[in-house]
Amino acid sequence: xxxxxxxxxxxxxxxxxxxxxxxxxxxxxxxxxxxxxxxxxxxxxxxxxxxxxxxxxxxxxxxxxxxxxxxxxxxxxxxxxxxxxxxxxxxxxxxxxxxxxxxxxxxxxxxxxxxxxxxxxxxxxxxxxxxxxxxxxxxxxxxxxxxxxxx
Numbered sequence: 522x523x524x525x526x527x528x529x530x531x532x533x534x535x536x537x538x539x540x541x542x543x544x545x546x547x548x549x550x551x552x553x554x555x556x557x558x559x560x561x562x563x564x565x566x567x568x569x570x571x572x573x574x575x576x577x578x579x580x581x582x583x584x585x586x587x588x589x590x591x592x593x594x595x596x597x598x599x600x601x602x603x604x605x606x607x608x609x610x611x612x613x614x615x616x617x618x619x620x621x622x623x624x625x626x627x628x629x630x631x632x633x634x635x636x637x638x639x640x641x642x643x644x645x646x647x648x649x650x651x652x653x654x655x656x657x658x659x660x661x662x663x664x665x666x667x668x669x670x671x672x
Contacts, residue, residue: 560654563624564593591662597622597630598655604632605648612639619644 561583564570570593573584601622611617619635 560594560597560624563626564590564597568593586661588662588666591658591665594658595655595662597624598651598658600630600632601651602648602655605644605651608639608644609641609648612641612644 561581562574568590570587570590572586572590575582575584604620604622608619617639619637619639620632621635622630623633624630
């Protein structure tokens, strides 16, 4: 519960910071969550986006985020949510192994089988974290480009 509250506070800080820097020419995003850092790092490497990551230890500041990179992150977050929903739907399916989204430079984005069964607690936490990333990315994209409508 403490982790969930801490992540919610971080999320609110991110939204505040995104709102305060949306008018600047240099686009920045603050990332606190380790899973989100992993997604960003792999997407940057996979697509070779020209973004600068400043590691503060507790969080990252990512500079020069392009609309294309944000759209890529939104797509990956959406795929992760779909995979999590599928895992939850199959929680009682015999011999079902959970699936997850893997991002590598070599293979790009792929859905792969895990070696473990579905754990509802893990899936729920992953879903909340990815949903926050999705919502923050969509909101940020809409702030830097008012002509984009995302449905």
